[in-house]
Amino acid sequence: MITVVNVLSIFVIYPVVVFLLVFIICKFVLHKRKKSIGIASDVSTFFLYFSTANLFSFLFSKGIGWYLIIFSIILATIMTCLDWRSKKEIEIIPLLRKIWRILFLLLCCFYAFLWLFGVIQYVLTYIS
Template sequence: MKMVFAYVLGTLILLPIITFFIAYLIFRKFLKKKANYSFRLAADVTTFFLFFSVVISISTLWGTTISIAAITISFLIAIIMTFIDWRTQKEIKVIPLLRRIWRVQFVYLFLVYNIVWIVGIVQNILLFIT
């Protein structure tokens, strides 16, 4: 049973798109809300898996550990968004700010994940050809 759980968790971390679709289908089925709401919740769940996926993918492809860099960039995004929120609004509303930060993290990590995979695939194809 432990091995099945480990394989499922490993697949969800390695392929967060599967995590996104599973979460979307579950939220869509059980919450009976609009598709936009289910999409947002699925993105929130997937963000957690993307943190690990990007770090593991880069570590596997190039043998470099970027955990500290990923955490630093995430904190910088949070700091910049908090500063912008502080400058544009009279009062900072914490929950909406955290939600926006988390969703920007999703976009950032999703883009990095796709770039890493595309570069990795191209790199391996070029190694295979030569």
């Protein structure tokens, strides 16, 4: 019997599965591709936090969970200052959405880099 913890652990290990599942469900319900991609990226960003920290910890035996949180706070502060300087009045929801989507892109790139590094490390270990 598959428990909730097992399903969530699969989502944490493979955030691409979360993105694809949410995208397919939203595409089926909303019939809008752009909106579906946005919702899927918003949902999978949450799982990317855990999976990137978990993958980094697995590869290098060091935890970076707190560093990711601190980086996110610094990025949010910088984005808020830039938004405030350009618009003089901050709209909270669009700003949070912009910060969340930038974090999605950065975490995706970092996750892909770590994944590729892990595959290369495994192949090199297997060869030698």
